[in-house]
Amino acid sequence: MKKSRILSIVLTTALLGLVLTACGKSQSSNKKHLNWTTNASISSLDPSKAVDTNTQQAVYNAFSGLVSPDGSNKVRLATAKSYHVSKDGKTYTFELKHTKWSNGQELTAKDFEYGIKRSADPKTASQEAYYMANIENYNAISKSQLSPDKLGVKATGKYTLQIKLIKPQPYFLNLLVLPVFYPQSESVVKKYGKSYGTSSSKMLYNGAFKITNWTGTNDSWTLTKNKEYYNADKTKLDSIKYTVIKDPQTALNEYQNGKLDQTTLVGKQQYNSYKNSKDFHLRKIYSVRYLSLSNKNEPAFRNVNIRKALSLIIDRKELLNDVLGNGSTQARGIVPDTLASRNGKDFNDYASVSDAVNGNVEQAKKLWKKGLSEIGKKNLTISINSNNGEDAKPIVEFIQNQFSKLPGLKVNLTLLPNTVATARFLSGQYQVAVTGWSPSISDPISPLNIRYSTNAMNTAKWSNSEYDKLIDKSNDDDALNPAKRWNDLVDAQKVLLNDQGLIPLFQPAQAELIKSDIHNVRFYGNGPIWDFSETYVK
Structure with a gap:
């Protein structure tokens, strides 16, 4: 099992890639704000239901899981400060950093326990819950034979989370980068009920950014710096505004006019126009x-x-x-x-x-x-x-x-x-x-x-x-x-x-143009694609 990201998925044929330079001089006037574009909107901010690439891109930058991807098949510690695996390979114990939600509320191991169990609950109808198949009791839970409370995930202390597997799984840590393993606030989920995740205001975040200005139907949203993020001192950007632009030529024009700091190159004409430029980069997507x-x-x-x-x-x-x-x-x-x-x-x-x-x-x-x-x-x-x-x-x-x-x-x-x-x-x-x-x-x-x-x-x-x-x-x-x-x-x-x-x-x-004064945008051939947590403009 792997991170889906279904394809991320689905049905979106323009994939995100990385180009580290631009055509012409950058016209960015605000060194703390970026203007980004994508070809499709997001569908939900509920981590249990984040499936398509654009949605997972937004959710990844607004949440921090136990671990984060670190390229290829590697992970790095995120909200977890350490972990231990039992000798039989079936029990993982995570010690958490002392972190907060975006509203200043303390985040504990209970939030991870609740979020993971909610994703496992058949009533939630998570499309990626099957990644939990190796967790104790998941299969019976998925068939509604057991309560989600019986899932082998438990907060054994305020900042200690234990996950029990039914058998060793060599790539289990890599699965934990998925949104279905993210923490969720039980009080917020219950407060908003069925409308939870349907707009940016009906959410709590614990990542480098909060998502703002998304109503659930509009084609734009903003990643706004989360001052409560545990590593906020390394987050240099105040915001990244995403705008859906379906016409690639329009997006390229906006980029050339300085209204966008990034654009994806689509089709033969754009590809051929920039393929010989020293600023051109081509990425093979793992898809x-x-x-x-x-x-x-x-x-x-x-x-x-x-x-x-x-x-x-x-x-x-x-x-x-x-x-x-x-x-x-x-x-x-x-x-x-x-x-x-x-x-x-x-x-x-x-x-x-x-x-x-x-x-x-x-x-x-x-x-x-x-x-x-x-x-x-x-x-x-x-x-x-x-x-x-x-x-x-x-x-x-x-x-x-x-x-x-x-x-x-x-x-x-x-x-x-x-x-x-x-x-x-x-x-x-x-x-x-x-x-x-x-x-x-x-x-x-x-x-x-x-x-x-x-x-x-x-x-x-x-x-x-x-x-x-x-x-x-x-x-x-x-x-x-x-x-x-x-x-x-x-x-x-x-x-x-x-x-x-x-x-x-x-x-x-996928070829992509990014203004040359933008640095340290982490790119992944699979997974969340872009990580802006330590991006800066210089």
Whole structure:
């Protein structure tokens, strides 16, 4: 399991990357304030429900967990000042720093206990609670067989938190960077009830920033310095204003005019205009964009030949070169390249299946004809869901065009606001969804886990018993045997690809411009992406 960040997820096709310089002279007049842009709004400030990338970006900067990401598969201490792991690897004990909430109220181990148990409660409906699967009693709680109070998380002292696992989990610390493990104030949650997290004023924060000026419906919000943050002396910025700008050219113009301190470069034209500049930086994002085919909502997708035909008809090279043209690379599976390696070889060097990630029009049409015959149909009409961002539209239109090459297939497009598209994906209300997954820790289990039959993120309802057995084996019998566990995960991706349980498209790369006088913005290829806690302007 890994930090989701679902892809972070979802349905947003422009990924965040880092460019350390700018075009032209910085016009920032306020050295304590930055103007940032993104292509989609946030959906909720409730840590238990933070799923998509933009939401987790905001929540990460407004909360401090026990630990924080520190690049690759490393973590650093955050609200925890120390921790101890028992000899059997099943009990973690954290000693907390003496910190406060943004309203000055003392933050204790009880806040962590409450927040984690609230995320585990099925009534909360957290999409990422499954990351707690290895915590004592979680599985029974998730099935409503036990009260969330029975979860193996307990404040054993005012500043001491104990977490008990059912078995050793080598990457457990990395999971603790996820919002579902953040502290929450019980009194605030109960005060606001169902409206908790629906606006920035109905929250408490313990991170470097507070979120302000977000009503729950507007396309702008501000990260405002939290003076009660335990490390506030290192937080140099007073605020970062986020503005949603869906048109990349508008965002670039605002950047060039000095109204923005950062902008993402989108598309071939912008990419080519800046790719030779000494200020240009390109980041490979630890994410894979793919098509999710709903076996639940479209019975035809239960046929493996139909699924394979839809994958084979797609010309990935044309998608990469003519549609994207931004340095993105072909996906070789659901696990991103460079995420994990063994013996000097990338995971996908072991686990990719060529026929599942490349195009072949002739073979696609043969399998399509065979599949239609097997399901007793001569034609089929399907709908593709995606967000309506300017960066997403060319991709989904390209897929529509590619699918239409299959005889008897009619393809409709449903373009929706990001929050609506995300909600529909999470609730399984689609036939084909353009989506993706951004792992939160550098381990293949995170992207692979989203196709486990009972995983909440498996909204397509694809199921394969052999696949489930391999995932189970990697988590159980082979959990402490790195070589065997690696082979389990390699075999699992091969099963997924051979059965075309999803259609991999591409691994995004992202260029971004940032004014050259802005320093120390931490960037993560996966996870929360940007960390502004020690950013400064000089």
